[in-house]
Amino acid sequence: MKKALTVLLICALTVTSVFAAGAKETAGSRDINKLSVYFVPSRDPETIVTQTAPLKQLLKDQLASQGWNVGEVVITVGTNYEAVGEALSAGTADIGLIPGATYVQYDDGAEVILTATRAGLSNDSDDPRVWNENEPTTATDRQAVGYRALFIAGPSAKGVELRNKVNNGEELTWEDLDSANWAVMGPTSSAGYVYPTILLQNKYGKGIRDLKHAVQADSYASAFARLASGQVDVLCVYADGRRDYESKWTAEFGRTKDIWTETDCIFVTPYIYNDTVSVSKTSRIMTPEFIEALQEAFIKIAETPEGKDVIAIYSHEGYQKAVSSDYDGARKAMELSRQN
Numbered sequence: 001m002k003k004a005l006t007v008l009l010i011c012a013l014t015v016t017s018v019f020a021a022g023a024k025e026t027a028g029s030r031d032i033n034k035l036s037v038y039f040v041p042s043r044d045p046e047t048i049v050t051q052t053a054p055l056k057q058l059l060k061d062q063l064a065s066q067g068w069n070v071g072e073v074v075i076t077v078g079t080n081y082e083a084v085g086e087a088l089s090a091g092t093a094d095i096g097l098i099p100g101a102t103y104v105q106y107d108d109g110a111e112v113i114l115t116a117t118r119a120g121l122s123n124d125s126d127d128p129r130v131w132n133e134n135e136p137t138t139a140t141d142r143q144a145v146g147y148r149a150l151f152i153a154g155p156s157a158k159g160v161e162l163r164n165k166v167n168n169g170e171e172l173t174w175e176d177l178d179s180a181n182w183a184v185m186g187p188t189s190s191a192g193y194v195y196p197t198i199l200l201q202n203k204y205g206k207g208i209r210d211l212k213h214a215v216q217a218d219s220y221a222s223a224f225a226r227l228a229s230g231q232v233d234v235l236c237v238y239a240d241g242r243r244d245y246e247s248k249w250t251a252e253f254g255r256t257k258d259i260w261t262e263t264d265c266i267f268v269t270p271y272i273y274n275d276t277v278s279v280s281k282t283s284r285i286m287t288p289e290f291i292e293a294l295q296e297a298f299i300k301i302a303e304t305p306e307g308k309d310v311i312a313i314y315s316h317e318g319y320q321k322a323v324s325s326d327y328d329g330a331r332k333a334m335e336l337s338r339q340n
Contacts, residue, residue, distance in 0.1 A: 032070045032285050035059065038077070038084045038093040040102065042185075043244070043313055044221040045077040051313045054306055062297035068290065080218060081186040085110065091282035095294065097314065100330040101190040101337075103276045107324065111286075113295050114277035115322040118315050120144040121239055128166055128265040135260040137243060143317065145274050148239045149191035151199075151267035154227035155255070156181075159234065163264040172266065174204045180233040182214040183223035187337070190330065191238040192220070195269040197337045207337070208236075221245070227263070228253035234266070240315055273330055275314060276322065295321055 037055065039048050056073040063070050076093070078084035081102045087093035089109025096102075096110065103112050120142035123131045131137065131150070153159040153166075158180050165172055177200075185192025197207040208214055215232070217223035224245045226232045242259050249259035277298055279286050301307035302318045311317070 030068050032063075032068060032290075034072045034074060035070050035095070035285070036074050036076065036093050037095045037097070038087050039075065039097050039313075040081045040084050040099065041077050041079070041219040042099075042189075042238075044219060047221075048077050048313055049075065052310050055301070055310045058301045058304070058307055058310065059297055062300050063293055066293045066296060068293050081188050085188060088278060088280045089282065091280050091284070094280055094283045094285060096278050096280075097275060098278055099188070099190040099275050100273045100327045101194040101334055102188040103278050104327050104331045104334050105188040109281050110278045111281050111291075112276045112278045112322045112324055112327065113291055114298055114319040115145055115326060116274045116276070116311070116314065116316040117143045117145055117318040117320060118147060118240075118274060119317055121147075123239075124148070126268050126270075128268050129169070131265040131268065132163075132167055136246075137240065139240070139243075145320070146271045147191070147274065148271060149195045149236060149269040150239050150241070150265045151196065151234055151236055152227070152242065152263050153180075153234050153266050154230070154232070155257075155262040156230040156233045159227075159230075159263075162234065162266050166266045167264065174206060177204075177234075178210075178212055180213065181231065182208070182211055183217045183226050183232040183235040184208055184214050185220070185223070185236065186216060188334075190272045190333075191241075191269075192217075192223075192236050194330075194333050194337045195272055196236040196267075198333055199267055199269050201336065221248070224248070225253050228255050238272075238315075244315070273327060275316065276327075277319060295319075 039052065052075055056075065059073050060070045078087065084093065084096045084098055085102050085106035088096045089106050103110055119139040122138045122140055123134055125131065153162040162172060162176060162180065187193050193208060201207050220237055220241055223235045227235050228249060242263060246259050249255050255262060279291060298319050302311055
């Protein structure tokens with residue numbers, strides 16, 4: 001009996017040793033079978049999938065130049081912002097291109113590695129009338145690490161009423177806003193929910209959840225389509241959102257006049273730190289060495305013409321290395337949003 005137990009113990013130790021050696025070898029490997037990249041649906045999901053398709057080969061090539069061999073890159077568009085955060089937390093997604101607010105909501109399972117840079121805009125005032133007097137908003141050569149969110153009122157009767165009041169210098173009341181139909185994004189969307197909630201809280205002591213007629217859109221594309229059709233009177237969107245949907249306003253959403261004629265800004269939020277490239281803390285492949293390689297790869301991709309076309313889907317123009325503390329402001333904003 002003792003001899004049998006001894007043999008079993010030796011076998012168990014041998015198996016454990018083999019598995020340990022295997023795990024160590026895998027951890028040090030530069031071969032990645034599959035790399036899963038998730039995008040949030042801030043644009044039409046089909047458009048995102050089509051425009052970002054070249055990223056698969058671009059990532060493989062850039063990582064290969066650093067000695068990393070990636071077998072397959074899979075691109076997925078989440079059903080909403082929270083789905084991408086949950087995928088990062090679960091390790092289903094290795095990489096997520098997500099807003100700052102989504103990152104801080106899921107930072108237990110996600111780690112920020114890069115911040116996007118974008119072209120600055122010709123308008124950057126706290127006063128919505130300045131935006132309306134200087135339409136259309138255009139891009140500038142200045143690179144920015146942040147942006148603003150806007151409340152955009154559309155061509156419906158209520159939308160026109162709100163627009164006229166703002167342009168005439170009148171203060172909007174809570175009753176004005178509460179009587180309108182709203183399109184907002186998920187509760188971790190910086191421009192579509194979090195910062196608009198903070199603005200409303202500061203001005204009226206109420207948040208988006210207090211609005212009687214606010215609906216969550218599954219993407220900004222559907223939000224703009226609803227604004228164009230008159231289903232909603234106001235939407236919350238990142239500052240260059242109208243530039244992204246300018247052509248679709250007439251070509252697909254059925255309007256005869258241009259988006260700048262039929263919409264106006266009624267509120268402007270404070271500055272929001274730009275989107276992130278974040279990685280999963282639970283993904284088996286996310287070693288410090290691989291994270292460093294990914295940072296270098298995305299920065300290099302953004303410097304190529306093909307890469308610029310890909311990241312333009314989110315109006316990104318480049319990337320810089322980021323750390324968690326860069327988003328402390330977003331954490332404070334998220335906490336206030338949760339309280340309200």
